[in-house]
Every structure is written in structure tokens, then in C-alpha cells.
Amino acid sequence: MRLALYIIVMAGVTYLIRMIPFVFCRNKIKSRFFRSFLYYVPYAVLSAMTIPAIFYSTGSYITAAAGTAAAVLLAYSGLPLIVVALAAAAGTYIAGFFL
Amino acid sequence: MKNWFSRGAYDGIPIALGYLSVSFGFGIKAVQSGLSPLAATVISAANLTSAGQAAGVDIIEACGSLIEMILVQFVINLRYSLMALSLSQNLDRGFSVPHRFAAAYGITDEIFAVCSTRKEPVRPAYMYGMIAVAFAGWVTGTALGAAAGQLLPSDIRNALGIMLYGMFIAIIVPPAKKQLSVLLVILAAAGLSVIFRYLITAVSGGFAMIISAVAAAALGALFFPVKEEADGA
Structure with missing residues (x-):
């Protein structure tokens, strides 16, 4: 029973955090600064989430660096998301053979 | 592709693959923390978030208070408010209030990243397609990890661990180039x-x-x- 309560509270808080701004922000934001800020948020968030965490994502800095390099290279060439993501995994896996 | 739901689902495939590997890890962790595979899967279905769930399981394991649970979820997931706000600025006209209530459930880092960097306004069907596929990956991965986590060789598990980040790189590098x-x-x-x-x-x-x-x-x-x-x- 206590477990159910934990799960309900957890899911409830997580949903409200997502829902409130999404439902109640109905108007276009006028402030140029704030619009610019929101334009940059996704890039900033993803960057902060990726660096340095990506180097800890495979259990070895070296294989992670290889996977990262493969991803950056292919992303720079403009390849689709799935290709880049798989290349990161492939780069990591292949680098593992050389350790 | 004709309809927006399948287009969203298609764009969601890399997200689902990434989720499959990450939630696999979550499933292993949850079972190690004493939860049943069913409880782990329910948590994944109800929350659809990585960091918040991992912290939540820690609190459950430590028998922490509900206040602690609320505060930790609030802080870890606060970024979703920023994302929801940012996304709310580029929604299609068809995005009515009921659609917003429903789609808000699926604002994750990755779904936000893909939706928010699209040029045209986001349609509800597009988001639903993406959420459905991502949800399937997240919940399936959790169930598999919880039930059979130790069966996969470690070098494969490790290689899967980087996929989500690889996807983030694929999203941020092209605009940074321009x-x-x-x-x-x-x-x-x-x-x-x-x-x-x-x-x-x-x-x-x-x-x-x-x-x-x-x-x-x-x-x-x-x-x-x-x-x-x-x-x-």
C-alpha cells in the first residue's frame, strides 16, 4: 500500500510539472529576451545533459570518447538521428575490442 | 508519410531504441532495490522519466518520506517545466486544451528535443505517435531489464548506454554548424x-x-x- 502511495506521488508530481506550463501558457510570449531564452533552452539543456555525462555512459572513458567522436562526426555530416545514435553505440562497441 | 501519427512514430524510433537500453538499466536497478518487476514496470509507465525514477526508487528503498519524494521529483523534473513552456510556443492550432492535458504526459527530454527543434508547429497526432513509440520502448525495456537484466553481455549493455547521448549530439550539432x-x-x-x-x-x-x-x-x-x-x- 505504501508502495502504491509512493508511485502515485512520484507520478503526480512529475505530471503536474509537465502539464501546468503546457496547458496554461496559451499566449505567445511577447518579451524578445524571453522568447530568445526559450529558443536556446533545448540546445542548452541537451548540451548540459550530454557533457560530461556521456563520458560516464559506457563504463570506460576511452570507449565513450570513441562513441562520442563517431556521433559528432556523423552528426556534423547531417545524418539522421537513428544513424548517429547507432554509430555512437557501434563506435563504443568497436573501441571495446582494443582495450 | 501520410499521417502525422506515423510520422511522429517514425521520428520516435531512435528515442524508443535509446529508451529500451536506458530503461533496461533502470529495470535491473529497481529489482536490485527490492521492487518486483511489475512495480518497476508500473513506475516506468506512470513516470516516463529516467533521472526522476532512479531517484524515486532510491527513496522507496530507503523508506524516505513522501515530502522528500515530492521535493526530489520536483527538483529533478523541474526542467520539464522549461521544456513545456518552450514547446507551448510552437504548437499547432489544433492543440486544444484536452490535447495539451494528454500530451503533457509525454514531455521527456528526448521527445521535447525532437519536437522543439522542428520548423513547423507541432501537431497533437505527431506528438502522440512519438509518445506511443517512446512509451513502448521505455516500458518494454524496464520489464525486460527487471526480468532478465543479467543475461546480456556487458560490452553490449555498455554500448547501448551511449545511444541516448548520441541522439542528443545528432540534435544539437547541425544547428550549431549553421x-x-x-x-x-x-x-x-x-x-x-x-x-x-x-x-x-x-x-x-x-x-x-x-x-x-x-x-x-x-x-x-x-x-x-x-x-x-x-x-x-
């Missing part, structure tokens, strides 16, 4: 994140991410305000 301001914002956020990781270690991971991202985006807005026509591009 726009100097985006590149600088990305570098600023990464730099701040590194500083928090190694120098200001008292700040927890969730907070560090929020501060780094907010500061970098604010600097970007201050020095490179976007023009009207470039908005949402």
Missing part, C-alpha cells in the same frame, strides 16, 4: 556543466543541469536575441 549563437550556447552550457561536475560538487546533478542550461540560454538571449522570423527555426 548558427554561431547556438554553438556558443552549447559550449557555455557544456562548460558550466563540467564546472559543476568537477568543481562545485555540492550541487546535485539535477540542479547543476538546470543552472547550467538556464545560464547558458540566458546568455544566449542576452547577446544574440533571435529575430522574429528566426523564432522557432
Whole structure:
């Protein structure tokens, strides 16, 4: 029973955090600064989430660096998301053979 | 592709594959913390978030208070508010209030990233397609990890661990190549994140991410305000 309560509270808080701004922000934001800020948020968030965490994502800095390099290279060439993501995994896996 | 639901589902495939591997890890962790595979799967279905769930399981294992649960979920998931706000600025007219109530459930880092960097306004069906596929990956991965986590060789598990980040790179690199301001914002956020990781270690991971991202985006807005026509591009 206590477990159910934990799960309900957890899911409830997580949903409200997502829902409130999404439902109640109905108007276009006028402030140029704030619009610019929101334009940059996704890039900033993803960057902060990726660096340095990506180097800890495979259990070895070296294989992670290889996977990262493969991803950056292919992303720079403009390849689709799935290709880049798989290349990161492939780069990591292949680098593992050389350790 | 004809309809928006399948287009969203198609664009969601890399997300689902990434989720499959990450949630696999969550499933293993949850079972190690004493939860049943069913409870782990229910948590994944109800929350659809990685960091928040991992912290939540820690609290359950430690028999923490509900207040602690609320605060931790609030802080770790606060970034979703920023994302929801940002996304709310580029929604299609068909995005009515009921659709917003429903689709809000699926605002994750990755779904937000893909939706928010699209040029045209986001349609409800597109988001639902993406959420459905991502949900399937997240919940399936959790169930598999919880039930059979130890069966996979470790080098494969490790290689799968980097996929989500690879996807993030695929999202941020092309615009950074085109726009100097985006590149600088990305570098600023990464730099701040590194500083928090190694120098200001008292700040927890969730907070560090929020501060780094907010500061970098604010600097970007201050020095490179976007023009009207470039908005949402």
C-alpha cells in the first residue's frame, strides 16, 4: 500500500510539472529576451545533459570518447538521428575490442 | 508519410531504441532495490522519466518520506517545466486544451528535443505517435531489464548506454554548424556543466543541469536575441 502511495506521488508530481506550463501558457510570449531564452533552452539543456555525462555512459572513458567522436562526426555530416545514435553505440562497441 | 501519427512514430524510433537500453538499466536497478518487476514496470509507465525514477526508487528503498519524494521529483523534473513552456510556443492550432492535458504526459527530454527543434508547429497526432513509440520502448525495456537484466553481455549493455547521448549530439550539432549563437550556447552550457561536475560538487546533478542550461540560454538571449522570423527555426 505504501508502495502504491509512493508511485502515485512520484507520478503526480512529475505530471503536474509537465502539464501546468503546457496547458496554461496559451499566449505567445511577447518579451524578445524571453522568447530568445526559450529558443536556446533545448540546445542548452541537451548540451548540459550530454557533457560530461556521456563520458560516464559506457563504463570506460576511452570507449565513450570513441562513441562520442563517431556521433559528432556523423552528426556534423547531417545524418539522421537513428544513424548517429547507432554509430555512437557501434563506435563504443568497436573501441571495446582494443582495450 | 501520410499521417502525422506515423510520422511522429517514425521520428520516435531512435528515442524508443535509446529508451529500451536506458530503461533496461533502470529495470535491473529497481529489482536490485527490492521492487518486483511489475512495480518497476508500473513506475516506468506512470513516470516516463529516467533521472526522476532512479531517484524515486532510491527513496522507496530507503523508506524516505513522501515530502522528500515530492521535493526530489520536483527538483529533478523541474526542467520539464522549461521544456513545456518552450514547446507551448510552437504548437499547432489544433492543440486544444484536452490535447495539451494528454500530451503533457509525454514531455521527456528526448521527445521535447525532437519536437522543439522542428520548423513547423507541432501537431497533437505527431506528438502522440512519438509518445506511443517512446512509451513502448521505455516500458518494454524496464520489464525486460527487471526480468532478465543479467543475461546480456556487458560490452553490449555498455554500448547501448551511449545511444541516448548520441541522439542528443545528432540534435544539437547541425544547428550549431549553421548558427554561431547556438554553438556558443552549447559550449557555455557544456562548460558550466563540467564546472559543476568537477568543481562545485555540492550541487546535485539535477540542479547543476538546470543552472547550467538556464545560464547558458540566458546568455544566449542576452547577446544574440533571435529575430522574429528566426523564432522557432
